[in-house]
Amino acid sequence: xxxxxxxxxxxxxxxxxxxxxxxxxxxxxxxxxxxxxxxxxxxxxxxxxxxxxxxxxxxxxxxxxxxxxxxxxxxxxxxxxxxxxxxxxxxxxxxxxxxxxxxxxxxxxxxxxxxxxxx
Amino acid sequence: xxxxxxxxxxxxxxxxxxxxxxxxxxxxxxxxxxxxxxxxxxxxxxxxxxxxxxxxxxxxxxxxxxxxxxxxxxxxxxxxxxxxxxxxxxxxxxxxxxxxxxxxxxxxxxxxxxxxxxxxxxxxxxxxxxxxxxxxxxxxxxxxxxxxxxxxxxxxxxxxxxxxxxxxxxxxxxxxxxxxxxxxxxxxxxxxxxxxxxxxxxxxxxxxxxxxxxxxxxxxxxx
Amino acid sequence: xxxxxxxxxxxxxxxxxxxxxxxxxxxxxxxxxxxxxxxxxxxxxxxxxxxxxxxxxxxxxxxxxxxxxxxxxxxxxxxxxxxxxxxxxxxxxxxxxxxxxxxxxxxxxxxxxxxxxxxxxxxxxx
Numbered sequence: 001x002x003x004x005x006x007x008x009x010x011x012x013x014x015x016x017x018x019x020x021x022x023x024x025x026x027x028x029x030x031x032x033x034x035x036x037x038x039x040x041x042x043x044x045x046x047x048x049x050x051x052x053x054x055x056x057x058x059x060x061x062x063x064x065x066x067x068x069x070x071x072x073x074x075x076x077x078x079x080x081x082x083x084x085x086x087x088x089x090x091x092x093x094x095x096x097x098x099x100x101x102x103x104x105x106x107x108x109x110x111x112x113x114x115x116x117x118x119x
Numbered sequence: 120x121x122x123x124x125x126x127x128x129x130x131x132x133x134x135x136x137x138x139x140x141x142x143x144x145x146x147x148x149x150x151x152x153x154x155x156x157x158x159x160x161x162x163x164x165x166x167x168x169x170x171x172x173x174x175x176x177x178x179x180x181x182x183x184x185x186x187x188x189x190x191x192x193x194x195x196x197x198x199x200x201x202x203x204x205x206x207x208x209x210x211x212x213x214x215x216x217x218x219x220x221x222x223x224x225x226x227x228x229x230x231x232x233x234x235x236x237x238x239x240x241x242x243x244x245x246x247x248x249x250x251x252x253x254x255x256x257x258x259x260x261x262x263x264x265x266x267x268x269x270x271x272x273x274x275x276x277x278x279x280x281x282x283x284x285x286x287x288x289x290x291x292x293x294x295x296x297x298x299x300x301x302x303x304x305x306x307x308x309x310x311x312x313x314x315x316x317x318x319x320x321x322x323x324x325x326x327x328x329x330x331x332x333x334x335x336x337x338x339x340x341x342x
Numbered sequence: 343x344x345x346x347x348x349x350x351x352x353x354x355x356x357x358x359x360x361x362x363x364x365x366x367x368x369x370x371x372x373x374x375x376x377x378x379x380x381x382x383x384x385x386x387x388x389x390x391x392x393x394x395x396x397x398x399x400x401x402x403x404x405x406x407x408x409x410x411x412x413x414x415x416x417x418x419x420x421x422x423x424x425x426x427x428x429x430x431x432x433x434x435x436x437x438x439x440x441x442x443x444x445x446x447x448x449x450x451x452x453x454x455x456x457x458x459x460x461x462x463x464x465x466x467x468x
Contacts, residue, residue, distance in 0.1 A: 291439075
């Protein structure tokens with residue numbers, strides 16, 4: 001892919017051809033409800049703004065279309081928290097290791113995030 | 120119903136703090152799998168923000184409860200009232216946020232635009248750029264509202280998408296699509312079906328499902 | 343009966359409760375969405391750029407999301423309009439009836455008077 005001169009973001013999909021809509025609501029997993037509430041509280045507390053999260057989501061580029069909705073919003077939240085200096089990369093990595101250990105996640109589950117190849 | 124789930128993390132943390140490492144299966148994962156990296160990230164961010172005093176666990180917990188137990192039931196109540204009270208309907212159309220506030224509903228957004236279906240016009244809402252949605256009025260958007268297929272297609276083939284929801288509109292009805300792309304939020308006031316003349320607001324709210332308030336379906340009376 | 347003359351047509355009144363001082367366009371004005379492709383966070387969908395429609399209502403003045411997205415305060419506020427487009431003007435191969443419409447919110451700095459409109463400043467109806 002060369003430079004996108006039209007600067008059309010990955011979120012800007014209105015008018016694209018796509019498949020049939022699945023009219024069933026598949027609900028939300030527990031962690032998605034937690035992630036949603038966390039985002040919402042941060043907005044309510046005026047820690048960050050919706051437009052900042054949107055921008056961070058759009059900046060995911062090609063990853064945007066590969067991730068699910070709450071994966072996108074969680075990535076975006078991470079970006080904004082780091083950007084605002086509210087948490088540091090080091091703190092987050094360490095805490096994720098601690099959470100992972102608490103959840104007893106096997107080594108093969110280690111993610112691109114932990115390995116530093118994802119944003 | 121959800122109390123034990125909301126408590127899960129607290130309980131788990133408690134167990135951890137007390138050195139309980141029995142590695143019991145993780146029952147909060149709906150699909151039974153291990154937590155995803157994003158789940159771990161989200162939880163880690165919450166913990167760090169709590170420790171820094173930026174948020175409290177109680178705020179997050181309360182917010183989850185609101186999203187599950189309060190928000191999803193507001194929209195149908197508001198629109199049912201608009202069905203039975205013409206003055207309220209007018210106020211809802213004039214200033215949706217203020218009308219909701221009359222009912223004690225804080226929409227937490229700048230503006231709500233209510234749009235009414237008529238025998239000549241059918242309204243349908245989408246947000247192509249993200250998933251803007253009046254969450255404090257309707258709860259979280261359903262899976263399809265956030266889907267690529269819905270967001271991409273409704274704007275240029277609304278009638279085909281409506282058919283996928285089982286809604287077929289005659290040619291003489293104008294389809295009016297709203298791309299909720301900036302600061303407004305939207306709710307559809309559907310047409311009140313025949314056979315509901317003597318229904319009270321509670322009964323009417325029953326048929327004002329979320330899908331009818333987004334405009335992908337229309338309220339129906341079971342016969 | 344045309345949509346615009348229908349008794350049940352959507353209201354198209356300027357907002358009385360979200361002031362938009364100094365707004366450039368009025369309800370019913372023909373406008374064209376700028377055909378520009380700047381980088382950065384924009385709330386004007388790609389598919390509507392360069393398309394012509396009419397002002398459906400004036401929503402008020404809001405902090406500029408293109409600034410808010412980068413952590414600035416979004417001041418000065420920008421006037422936000424709802425613009426109505428005929429589907430056939432947006433999608434040349436639109437398959438539905440010619441009167442089907444699509445509406446969305448467009449900030450003033452993304453709008454220009456449509457060809458034919460001389461761009462004469464309108465009297466503010468107050």
